[in-house]
Amino acid sequence: MARPIEFNKEAVLMNAMKVFWLKGYESTSMADLIEATGLTSRSMYNVFGSKNGFFKATLDKYYEGLIGPLAKLEHGEGAKAIRTYVETISAMEPLNGCLYVNTLSEKNSVEDDCVRKVMRHFERLESAFRSKLEYAKEHENFTAEPKLRAKQLVSMLQGLAVYSKINFSVEEQKEMAQDSLRMIGI
Amino acid sequence: MARPIEFNKEAVLMNAMKVFWLKGYESTSMADLIEATGLTSRSMYNVFGSKNGFFKATLDKYYEGLIGPLAKLEHGEGAKAIRTYVETISAMEPLNGCLYVNTLSEKNSVEDDCVRKVMRHFERLESAFRSKLEYAKEHENFTAEPKLRAKQLVSMLQGLAVYSKINFSVEEQKEMAQDSLRMIGI
DNA sequence: GCAGTTATGCAACGAACGATGCATAACAAT
DNA sequence: ATTGTTATGCATCGTTCGTTGCATAACTGC
Numbered sequence: 001m002a003r004p005i006e007f008n009k010e011a012v013l014m015n016a017m018k019v020f021w022l023k024g025y026e027s028t029s030m031a032d033l034i035e036a037t038g039l040t041s042r043s044m045y046n047v048f049g050s051k052n053g054f055f056k057a058t059l060d061k062y063y064e065g066l067i068g069p070l071a072k073l074e075h076g077e078g079a080k081a082i083r084t085y086v087e088t089i090s091a092m093e094p095l096n097g098c099l100y101v102n103t104l105s106e107k108n109s110v111e112d113d114c115v116r117k118v119m120r121h122f123e124r125l126e127s128a129f130r131s132k133l134e135y136a137k138e139h140e141n142f143t144a145e146p147k148l149r150a151k152q153l154v155s156m157l158q159g160l161a162v163y164s165k166i167n168f169s170v171e172e173q174k175e176m177a178q179d180s181l182r183m184i185g186i
Numbered sequence: 187m188a189r190p191i192e193f194n195k196e197a198v199l200m201n202a203m204k205v206f207w208l209k210g211y212e213s214t215s216m217a218d219l220i221e222a223t224g225l226t227s228r229s230m231y232n233v234f235g236s237k238n239g240f241f242k243a244t245l246d247k248y249y250e251g252l253i254g255p256l257a258k259l260e261h262g263e264g265a266k267a268i269r270t271y272v273e274t275i276s277a278m279e280p281l282n283g284c285l286y287v288n289t290l291s292e293k294n295s296v297e298d299d300c301v302r303k304v305m306r307h308f309e310r311l312e313s314a315f316r317s318k319l320e321y322a323k324e325h326e327n328f329t330a331e332p333k334l335r336a337k338q339l340v341s342m343l344q345g346l347a348v349y350s351k352i353n354f355s356v357e358e359q360k361e362m363a364q365d366s367l368r369m370i371g372i
Numbered sequence: 373g374c375a376g377t378t379a380t381g382c383a384a385c386g387a388a389c390g391a392t393g394c395a396t397a398a399c400a401a402t
Numbered sequence: 403a404t405t406g407t408t409a410t411g412c413a414t415c416g417t418t419c420g421t422t423g424c425a426t427a428a429c430t431g432c
Contacts, residue, residue: 022294023294023295024212024291024292024294024295026210026212026213026295027212027292027294027295096293096294097290097291101291101348102291104283104348104351104352105210105283105287105288105291105292105348105351106210106213106291106292107282107351108208108209108210108213108282109209109210109212109213119352122352123352148361148362148365149365151349151353151358151362152362152365152366152369154349155342155345155346155348155349155362156341156342156345157345158344158345158348158349159341159342159343159344159345159346159348160341160345161348162287162290162291162341162344162345162347162348163337163340163341163344165290165291165293166290166305166308166309167337172337175334176334176337176338176341179334179335179338180338183338183369183370183371184369185369
C-alpha cells in the first residue's frame, strides 16, 4: 500500500534503550537518540509520537529481558524458584544500574504512564516472591513472615542496582545476592 | 565595605535542596529555583557560580542531616552503634527517596565533583559499618563476614530509599530496616 | 560626603530543547 | 501509468534552557 519502513525497529529500540539507560530520561536529548539510532527526527515522531512515547517503547524493550525470569519465578515453586530468579537477575550486566530503578529515581520527571509501568512490575515481582515464600513456609523449612520478606527481596534487588553504581563488579553483585538469600533464609 | 547580602543563605539552600530532591538535578530549572528561593537569577550566579555549583551547595546542606548520625556511628562501638544509625536513618521522612541515592541514579548527568562527593559518603559509611562489625565479631556475638555485611548494610539502605518511592510509609520503612538488622545478625 | 566595593533588578543573550510542516520518495493496488 | 498511502529528508518552528552585561542600590571606611 504505502512506503515501507526502512529501519529495524528492534535494533532502534535496543540502541535507544541503552542511551536512556546510560544517561537517564531527562538528560537524553532527541539529538542523542538520533545519533544512536540513525533515525531522522521525523521518523521517530511518526512512529513513537513523542519523546515520552519513545521512552515508553524502550521500557517495553527492557521489559523483554525481565519477563522471562519473572514468568519462570511465577510458575516455579518455593524457595528454589526465588533462588533461581535472584541468581539470574544478579548475574545480569548492569550497564548503568537498572533502567527500571533509574526510572523510579526520575519518577517526578517522566510521565505517569511510564512510572506506573515500572511500579506495576515491582508490585508483580513482590507478589510473586510472597507467593513462593508462603509455599516455602508451608512445605519447606522457611519460618519468617512471607509478606515482609518479599518486600525485603524487592528492596534488596533495588539496593543492588544502586550499589552497582558505586562498586561495579558482577562477581561482587552475585556474591552479595547470594548472601542476601542466605540472610533472608532461603 | 560593600552592599550586604539580603537573603538568608541557609533558608535559600534548604528550599533549593528540596526542589532538587523532589525533581532531580536535570529536570530542575533555574526558573524552578528562582521560584522556590525568591532569589534573582543574578544573585544565584553571584553566590554559587553555576547550576552545578548551586546543586553542590545543596548537597552539602543535605549532608548536614547525614553527618550527625554518621559521626555518632563512627565514634560508637559494635552492633549497638549500627542499630542506632540504621534506626535514625530509617526514621527520616523520605521527601523523595534519598537525595544522595537519586544523585547516584543521575550520576551520568550531574558533574563529577557532585558524584564523587556522594560516593565518598557511601564509602565512608561502608567503612564505618565494617569497623563496627569487626568489633562486634571480636567482642560480641556477631559471626558473619564484616566486609560483606558492611556492603549489605549500605546496599540495604539504598534499596530502602528506592523502595520508598513505590511504597511510602515511614512506619513500614522502619519495620523493614529493623528486619534487615535482624537478618544481618545484629 | 566622597570613594570603593559588592549585591540586586532588569533585560536579554546564544544555544539547545522537543516538535512540526512540507515537498518528495517508495511502495501496493488497480 | 495512475492513484492512494505512508515514510523519509530537510528546514525550521517557538520555547525553554543556563548564563551574563550593565546600570543602580546599599553599604563601609576615610
